[in-house]
Amino acid sequence: MKMKTSRAVLLTIIAIIIAAYVLVPFVLVVINSFKTQAAIVQNPVSAAGASFSQFVQNLNAVVNNKNFVFWRAFGCSAVVTVISLVLLAVFGGMAAWVICRNKTRWSTVIYMIFISSMIIPFQVVMLPLIATFREVGRFVGLGMNGTLPGLIFAYCGFGGAMTVFILTGFIKGIPYELEEAAAIDGCSPEGTFFRIIFPLLKPTIVTVTILNGMWIWNDYLLPSILLGQSNPNKTLPVAVQAFVGSFVKSWDMILTAALLAMIPMIIVFLLAQKHIMDGMVQGAIK
Amino acid sequence: MNENTASKKALSLVLLVAGVVLMALALWMDFSKNYIVVNIGFKVALRGLFLVLGALMILAGLYLTPSVMHHRTIINIIFLFPLLFTFAVTVIVPMCVGIFYSFTDWNGVTYTKMVGFENYAAMFKEAPFIWSLLLTVLFVVVNMILVNVVAFLLALLCTTKLKGIGFFRAAYFLPNLIGGIVLGYVWQFIFSNVLTQLLSSPYSWLAKTNTAFIAIIIVYVWQYAGYIMLIYINGLATVPKDVLEAAQIDGASEIKTLFQIKIPMIAATFTICTFLTLTSAFKQFDVNLALTNGVGTVRGFMGQRLSNGTQMIALNIYNTAFARDMYGFAQAKAILFFIILACVSLVQVRISNKREVEM
Numbered sequence: 001m002k003m004k005t006s007r008a009v010l011l012t013i014i015a016i017i018i019a020a021y022v023l024v025p026f027v028l029v030v031i032n033s034f035k036t037q038a039a040i041v042q043n044p045v046s047a048a049g050a051s052f053s054q055f056v057q058n059l060n061a062v063v064n065n066k067n068f069v070f071w072r073a074f075g076c077s078a079v080v081t082v083i084s085l086v087l088l089a090v091f092g093g094m095a096a097w098v099i100c101r102n103k104t105r106w107s108t109v110i111y112m113i114f115i116s117s118m119i120i121p122f123q124v125v126m127l128p129l130i131a132t133f134r135e136v137g138r139f140v141g142l143g144m145n146g147t148l149p150g151l152i153f154a155y156c157g158f159g160g161a162m163t164v165f166i167l168t169g170f171i172k173g174i175p176y177e178l179e180e181a182a183a184i185d186g187c188s189p190e191g192t193f194f195r196i197i198f199p200l201l202k203p204t205i206v207t208v209t210i211l212n213g214m215w216i217w218n219d220y221l222l223p224s225i226l227l228g229q230s231n232p233n234k235t236l237p238v239a240v241q242a243f244v245g246s247f248v249k250s251w252d253m254i255l256t257a258a259l260l261a262m263i264p265m266i267i268v269f270l271l272a273q274k275h276i277m278d279g280m281v282q283g284a285i286k
Numbered sequence: 287m288n289e290n291t292a293s294k295k296a297l298s299l300v301l302l303v304a305g306v307v308l309m310a311l312a313l314w315m316d317f318s319k320n321y322i323v324v325n326i327g328f329k330v331a332l333r334g335l336f337l338v339l340g341a342l343m344i345l346a347g348l349y350l351t352p353s354v355m356h357h358r359t360i361i362n363i364i365f366l367f368p369l370l371f372t373f374a375v376t377v378i379v380p381m382c383v384g385i386f387y388s389f390t391d392w393n394g395v396t397y398t399k400m401v402g403f404e405n406y407a408a409m410f411k412e413a414p415f416i417w418s419l420l421l422t423v424l425f426v427v428v429n430m431i432l433v434n435v436v437a438f439l440l441a442l443l444c445t446t447k448l449k450g451i452g453f454f455r456a457a458y459f460l461p462n463l464i465g466g467i468v469l470g471y472v473w474q475f476i477f478s479n480v481l482t483q484l485l486s487s488p489y490s491w492l493a494k495t496n497t498a499f500i501a502i503i504i505v506y507v508w509q510y511a512g513y514i515m516l517i518y519i520n521g522l523a524t525v526p527k528d529v530l531e532a533a534q535i536d537g538a539s540e541i542k543t544l545f546q547i548k549i550p551m552i553a554a555t556f557t558i559c560t561f562l563t564l565t566s567a568f569k570q571f572d573v574n575l576a577l578t579n580g581v582g583t584v585r586g587f588m589g590q591r592l593s594n595g596t597q598m599i600a601l602n603i604y605n606t607a608f609a610r611d612m613y614g615f616a617q618a619k620a621i622l623f624f625i626i627l628a629c630v631s632l633v634q635v636r637i638s639n640k641r642e643v644e645m
Contacts, residue, residue, distance in 0.1 A: 014443065015451075022461060094369070098366050156373075156376075217465070221572075277456070
């Protein structure tokens with residue numbers, strides 16, 4: 001069945017118009033980070049006054065700004081995201097396997113608690129979380145508020161439910177005979193998990209990692225209240241917020257900062273576009 | 287082999303005993319207010335170090351226990367422990383503590399007395415909060431409809447056999463990658479600088495409450511529709527080809543195919559998408575904070591003049607706690623927010639399930 005040419009042309013034009021509308025904000029950010037504040041205010045849509053040297057100048061001003069400190073913020077975001085994702089994948093896999101393969105009352109209860117907790121909005125636990133972390137931190141003697149390990153700990157807690165939910169769904173489909181065969185061959189339970197089950201989980205772990213990764217990288221509220229605005233260690237969204245607060249309406253700086261904050265995610269997207277789009281869909285359907 | 291087991295047993299015993307001793311020591315230090323701080327690359331309290339080391343030793347000791355019978359159980363406990371522990375500290379404990387605090391005059395650190403349902407009663411008398419609540423409901427309803435309609439149309443467009451359709455899909459999805467804070471500021475620039483110049487109007491959309499609310503909706507649909515579109519595309523792909531071919535042979539028009547075959551067959555996808563848009567619109571915070579920060583004048587609402595015209599409920603809770611320092615009150619609002627969200631999503635899922643069965 002072949003579409004009529006006129007119709008195809010019409011649809012293509014519509015698609016291009018929508019794409020232009022969707023992409024214009026990104027284009028504006030790029031154009032205007034090559035201009036001075038005066039040129040931006042005079043005409044924000046034209047490329048007049050844009051120059052590469054101005055871009056370098058803006059970049060320098062933004063990267064070295066004491067409220068933004070791009071490389072530090074980038075490093076914090078990267079460390080927090082990567083460590084949280086690895087821990088979530090390993091711990092989540094372990095927990096999901098135990099929940100799935102031990103049909104006792106306890107495992108059902110734990111699973112149910114995990115599932116029902118997914119509906120809790122963050123605002124409900126936000127305030128008591130600070131208090132709980134403060135008390136636990138005081139009791140243990142390790143700082144939980146205001147530190148990156150504390151933030152990673154919180155992400156493991158908040159991401160746990162969804163990770164377990166998606167992974168149990170997948171483990172259910174792995175034939176149990178595989179594990180029995182391993183046990184007969186003398187493989188210990190922990191060996192069975194790490195040598196046989198965990199490698200099989202790989203595609204699902206990619207999905208989980210993408211979902212958690214998008215969330216953790218872009219999350220603003222949790223790092224902003226756990227780390228605090230004045231903490232030298234900030235994640236990128238918190239740094240952008242602190243930076244904008246210090247530069248009221250100085251759009252050349254703000255848009256350059258926005259560009260810097262967008263670039264890492266866009267690069268990742270260009271590299272793993274198919275995985276990311278599939279992962280987001282799979283995560284939502286399950 | 288025997289020797290191996292014996293040494294393993296000894297090691298496990300040593301580890302268990304040492305772990306228990308260390309943890310007991312840490313507890314004792316905690317209660318006797320011992321605050322020795324050691325420096326191991328970073329500063330850490332000695333008792334905390336003992337507590338963590340002790341816990342790790344007990345886990346290791348358990349792991350090495352040479353018991354064939356209980357080995358599986360021990361492994362189960364060790365495997366569940368890390369995630370359950372973090373989950374309990376970050377979600378379960380704060381949730382329970384939070385319910386308790388909502389009945390007190392908590393100020394973020396301590397509370398002096400129980401106030402019963404006073405917090406809950408007070409918030410229904412607070413005009414700005416009622417405004418935020420109603421505004422959020424309106425926002426959720428408008429968004430749920432708009433995002434789903436736009437996303438579904440985009441999905442229909444993206445399932446036609448156009449050239450370069452992969453590019454269009456990726457482009458429509460792109461805004462979803464970027465966090466709400468950054469997007470909020472970019473759009474603030476567009477509304478206050480670009481649009482004012484293009485429309486040559488002296489007023490930014492963000493300056494008036496009504497238009498600022500529309501602005502939030504525009505940004506939100508712009509950001510979210512691409513994601514929901516992907517889910518619809520996935521749903522449309524599950525409609526069997528032979529059914530569509532049969533319809534075509536029977537002479538069904540495209541509109542008829544759409545309404546009588548495609549839409550009923552992807553009812554489950556509609557459920558997922560309404561659920562996602564509903565819950566995420568309710569929790570909307572980042573864009574709200576960055577775009578308008580909740581500012582906006584409203585005259586004569588419940589006999590008052592409000593200054594939080596575009597403030598959604600999540601931002602209202604945030605400001606009640608951090609700007610006004612009323613933690614107990616904010617917590618009570620948060621609990622109400624949770625109850626509303628839970629009820630709405632349960633009802634939504636139930637209605638959709640019923641409809642799916644009927645179809």
